[in-house]
Amino acid sequence: MFLNALLTDLEYTLVKGDLHKEAAAIAYDSREASANGVFVAVSGFSVDGHQYIDKAIALGATTIILEKDIAVPEDVTVLRVANTREALARVSANFYHRPTEQMNLLGITGTNGKTSTTYFLQSIFEQTGTSLGIIGTIGTVIGDKVFQNKNTTPESLNLQQIFAEMIQSDMKHCVMEVSSHALNLSRVAHSSFKTGIFTNLTPDHLELHHTMEEYFEAKAKLFDMTTDYNIINADDPYGRRLIDRLRDRAPKLLTYGIEQDTDIHAADIHYFADYTIYTVNTPKGSATVKVNLPGTIYVYNSLAAVATAYANQFSLQQIVQGIAAVEGIKGRLEVVYQDEDSKIIVDFAHTEDSLEKALKTIRPFAKGRIILVFGVYASDGESGTEKRRAMAKVAAACADFSVITSDNPKMQDNNLIIREIVEGMEACKGDYEAVVDRRDAIAFAINISQKGDVILIAGKGHETSQIIGKTEYPFNEAEIVREIKLKAK
Numbered sequence: 001m002f003l004n005a006l007l008t009d010l011e012y013t014l015v016k017g018d019l020h021k022e023a024a025a026i027a028y029d030s031r032e033a034s035a036n037g038v039f040v041a042v043s044g045f046s047v048d049g050h051q052y053i054d055k056a057i058a059l060g061a062t063t064i065i066l067e068k069d070i071a072v073p074e075d076v077t078v079l080r081v082a083n084t085r086e087a088l089a090r091v092s093a094n095f096y097h098r099p100t101e102q103m104n105l106l107g108i109t110g111t112n113g114k115t116s117t118t119y120f121l122q123s124i125f126e127q128t129g130t131s132l133g134i135i136g137t138i139g140t141v142i143g144d145k146v147f148q149n150k151n152t153t154p155e156s157l158n159l160q161q162i163f164a165e166m167i168q169s170d171m172k173h174c175v176m177e178v179s180s181h182a183l184n185l186s187r188v189a190h191s192s193f194k195t196g197i198f199t200n201l202t203p204d205h206l207e208l209h210h211t212m213e214e215y216f217e218a219k220a221k222l223f224d225m226t227t228d229y230n231i232i233n234a235d236d237p238y239g240r241r242l243i244d245r246l247r248d249r250a251p252k253l254l255t256y257g258i259e260q261d262t263d264i265h266a267a268d269i270h271y272f273a274d275y276t277i278y279t280v281n282t283p284k285g286s287a288t289v290k291v292n293l294p295g296t297i298y299v300y301n302s303l304a305a306v307a308t309a310y311a312n313q314f315s316l317q318q319i320v321q322g323i324a325a326v327e328g329i330k331g332r333l334e335v336v337y338q339d340e341d342s343k344i345i346v347d348f349a350h351t352e353d354s355l356e357k358a359l360k361t362i363r364p365f366a367k368g369r370i371i372l373v374f375g376v377y378a379s380d381g382e383s384g385t386e387k388r389r390a391m392a393k394v395a396a397a398c399a400d401f402s403v404i405t406s407d408n409p410k411m412q413d414n415n416l417i418i419r420e421i422v423e424g425m426e427a428c429k430g431d432y433e434a435v436v437d438r439r440d441a442i443a444f445a446i447n448i449s450q451k452g453d454v455i456l457i458a459g460k461g462h463e464t465s466q467i468i469g470k471t472e473y474p475f476n477e478a479e480i481v482r483e484i485k486l487k488a489k
């Protein structure tokens with residue numbers, strides 16, 4: 001592509017150089033710069049990309065987009081913009097010929113439930129043989145091709161490349177989890193969303209957003225980018241604020257919920273240990289929905305999928321068939337071991353709200369105690385004391401016994417993390433034992449469990465590794481449970 005075409009709709013100041021030249025590739029990491037390419041210098045959280053401009057030039061970059069007033073002595077084109085992350089999104093979309101303008105892009109945001117909603121949607125689309133691309137925590141799915149991303153919502157350059165690949169594979173529909181980080185850091189800027197879906201908002205990621213208000217405003221940005229539908233959970237207090245904001249605006253608003261009077265509404269809900277049945281009422285009629293996952297949260301997540309599929313013109317029959325076809329979701333209240341005496345469940349709950357909901361979902365069906373194994377993961381730049389205490393408070397209130405252990409401590413002081421959870425537990429007079437090694441903690445929980453007890457191992461869900469320091473160790477909880485059980489026999 002020619003550089004001047006690449007710069008379409010980008011506001012910039014030409015500091016020096018020529019625009020009539022080739023722009024063969026784009027890089028935001030100097031280590032990935034290449035011949036005749038454009039290097040976009042991003043001021044990061046840990047380092048400043050501007051300091052790698054010379055490295056990018058050495059690898060062949062001939063155009064530099066920057067946001068700081070620094071001299072670039074080499075014979076290259078230099079463009080100055082207000083925000084390089086935003087500019088990266090603009091030129092990336094241009095480079096790949098604005099792929100989202102040719103597709104039906106559905107964006108899901110909210111603290112919890114995004115991945116599960118995606119699974120329900122994928123199954124509904126499959127009912128009619130319509131292929132749906134996926135971008136999110138489970139990775140990127142383009143037909144049979146599945147690959148992991150560094151982030152839940154990838155950086156704009158990677159994202160636009162993925163969209164272009166979907167278009168090339170004749171995949172016209174894509175559902176994407178849109179994180180608040182992505183919205184704040186312009187990763188999804190210049191993507192055209194037909195539909196935005198809001199699941200809920202509870203405390204998380206406050207290391208980046210500082211307050212719930214800022215966190216909410218980051219999420220709310222998605223709904224300024226949609227063209228056809230905004231689909232909102234009306235039972236969530238932040239969802240109601242969004243509804244008030246969006247009610248008199250295009251695009252169309254579709255609400256869902258259980259408690260409030262909503263367009264897509266669940267009633268007559270019957271909960272069972274492993275599944276839930278409810279009636280969904282829509283403007284086009286009612287149907288019985290069977291969700292093969294327990295608890296209210298999966299009523300909400302399946303309702304979000306019903307509303308999205310409804311907005312996308314699927315019939316109620318296709319929708320309920322699609323939801324019933326989801327037999328379970330990896331690491332989401334997944335029963336990894338069961339015999340007549342005991343049950344062991346793995347769940348991805350890693351926020352105070354999701355931990356509380358997971359424990360409350362299990363409680364009515366537990367014949368004995370609930371033994372919880374959990375830790376608190378290290379989040380970049382976050383000291384996390386508040387979150388550790390909040391998680392301990394939930395554990396003390398909702399489990400009968402907790403085994404406090406490690407999650408992904410990464411570079412943070414693991415003993416400190418555990419000590420702060422323990423302090424929270426002591427303050428709430430919870431019954432607990434601290435076992436630093438997560439495998440030992442699981443073995444301990446299994447060892448002390450008695451007939452009728454349920455063990456919930458929370459935090460890692462579908463993940464298959466544990467990050468301690470800079471090392472990623474294999475850690476598959478379902479396999480670990482099976483190994484421990486086998487040894488005990």
Ligand SMILES: CC(=O)N[C@H]1[C@@H](OP(=O)(O)OP(=O)(O)OC[C@H]2O[C@@H](n3ccc(=O)[nH]c3=O)[C@H](O)[C@@H]2O)O[C@H](CO)[C@@H](O)[C@@H]1O[C@H](C)C(=O)N[C@@H](C)C(=O)N[C@H](CCC(=O)O)C(=O)O
Nearest residue numbers: 028029030042044045046047049052151152153155179181
């Ligand atoms: C806090 C945060 O969001 N950080 C993101 C940010 O990294 P950063 O600003 O720290 O990057 P940096 O290391 O300071 O580097 C700055 C720039 O210099 C460049 N560089 C660096 C070194 C070099 O030799 N040459 C060079 O050019 C880098 O490529 C980068 O462009 O920009 C990077 C590129 O897009 C992201 O990968 C990175 O996500 C990190 C890995 C991360 O952990 N992010 C989390 C918090 C996140 O985004 N999470 C959400 C999901 C949350 C959820 O729902 O659970 C997500 O969407 O994944």
Ligand SMILES: Nc1ncnc2c1ncn2[C@@H]1O[C@H](COP(=O)(O)OP(=O)(O)OP(=O)(O)O)[C@@H](O)[C@H]1O
Nearest residue numbers: 111112113114115116137297300332347348349354
């Ligand atoms: N609607 C919901 N409300 C509260 N908690 C939920 C809800 N849905 C799922 N959860 C909890 O959150 C965990 C993660 O669910 P899911 O992966 O669907 O959410 P997510 O939004 O994709 O999360 P993340 O962005 O952290 O990957 C589940 O294991 C469950 O404990």
